[in-house]
Amino acid sequence: MSDACVLLVEDDPSMREALEDLARSVGLTVRSFPSVREFLDAPRPDIPCCVVLDVRLPGQSGLDLQADLARDPRAPPVIFITGHGDVAMSVRAMKAGAIEFLSKPFRDQDLLDAVQAGLERDRVQRDAFADLSGLRHRHESLTPRERQVMGLVAAGRMNKQIAADLDVSEITVKVHRGQVMRKMHARSVADLVRMADKLGPATAV
Amino acid sequence: MSDACVLLVEDDPSMREALEDLARSVGLTVRSFPSVREFLDAPRPDIPCCVVLDVRLPGQSGLDLQADLARDPRAPPVIFITGHGDVAMSVRAMKAGAIEFLSKPFRDQDLLDAVQAGLERDRVQRDAFADLSGLRHRHESLTPRERQVMGLVAAGRMNKQIAADLDVSEITVKVHRGQVMRKMHARSVADLVRMADKLGPATAV
DNA sequence: GGAAAACCTATACCTTGGTATAGGCTCGTC
DNA sequence: GACGAGCCTATACCAAGGTATAGGTTTTCC
DSSP states (O other): TTTOOOEEOOHHHHHHHHHHHHHHTOOEEEEEESSSSHHHHOOOOOEEEEEEESOSSSSSSSHHHHHTTTTTTTTEEEEEESSSSHHHHHHHHHTOSSSSEEEOOHHHHHHHHHHHHHHHHHHHHHHHHHHHHHHEEEEEEEOHHHHHHHHHHHTTTTTHHHHHHTTTTHHHHHHHHHHHHHHHOOOHHHHHHHHHHHHGGGGOO | OOOEEEEEEOOOOHHHHHHHHHHHHTTOOOESSSHHHHHHHHHOSSSSEEEEEEESSSOOOOOHHHHHHHTTTTTTOOEEEEESSOOHHHHHHTTTTEEEEESSOOOOOHHHHHHHHHHHHHHHHHHHHHHHHHHHHHHTSOHHHHHHHHHHHHTOOOHHHHHHHHSSSSSHHHHHHHHHHHHOOOHHHHHHHHHHHHHHHGOOO
């Protein structure tokens, strides 16, 4: 399980140690931070992670940190633990996408289950992001004209229609189109359509 | 706003009346039910809805009802209200997809906001479902062979490859393919690919 | 037994897509 | 001023896609 990591943000040293022991007992790697500050200053490990976060922390609160993280599409999932949580707090956390919100005392297994769910979600998210960034990279290697042609092809337009749209000859379109297929590593139009959809509005005409 | 409806499940008559008045005051249509039983027995209106649900109800609990509803992909979104909610309850509800979980006393505006959010989500969900069911209907009108061809076309295979896959002549594939485009109302291969993806694994080969 | 539906095939013909090769133009950079 | 990148075009040729028309077989169902 060294390909996954739990990021623990907890100010109470005894609690911190107990949670570290718990996580390590099932083979998880743990990095602990006593405050949001130190968590943010530390480099993010480049493996599937999930954050275990006390709601009440010195300085910035756990909920604020979650909101900050949510701005980054690559941010790891968050699991909250708290001593004195209330319903409003938990609802806010869950609405913002938290995996779990546990009140102390909680059962060890509940936390471990949540951690596994969080790691699994991060794995999926990281894979999706890696795919997408490869795709984006290839898309950026297209010239502006090629990008236009890609969008129109993905929209289902025929070469002659594209030629009319762009006011160029049909053969020019064919050349661009061939370049697009090559640069995007698309083996069929179906491939290209799916790539365009993943890239989203960036490819829309 | 008669194109939307709030389904209120609440056993306390005074509370029920207060909530009805609140919803009606902003022009919402309301149908009230004193128990889960009566809610389930009533026909579901065929317009965007959302359910406002007391967690604690005689007979089946609100959380149980939510779980039942979740089995139906067309089920309306749920908003919980409760007098004595705890954190575990709210987390469970939110994990199961609830829009909001409000503890009494709550601000009227908070409930109205949640209702609007719920109705909006149901509108989107209903539109998506209507699209999909039209698509499914057309897909079902295909003969088995045509479905196979559709899957292979959407996978990006060429006619001659499809012919080899199915061990028929290429011309046969062309005929089936033409039928598929016609029956599915696809104006381009790009169209067909997107339809196949929406239909999901049903079209996979 | 006969009608209908699904499936397969073929000929003939036309449209669309794709590539190789080759050349011209413009603009910005070194 | 030379160079490269991006863009546009053309000829020629070949591969793939699409349609109309027509006819065949098998299976199913009344």
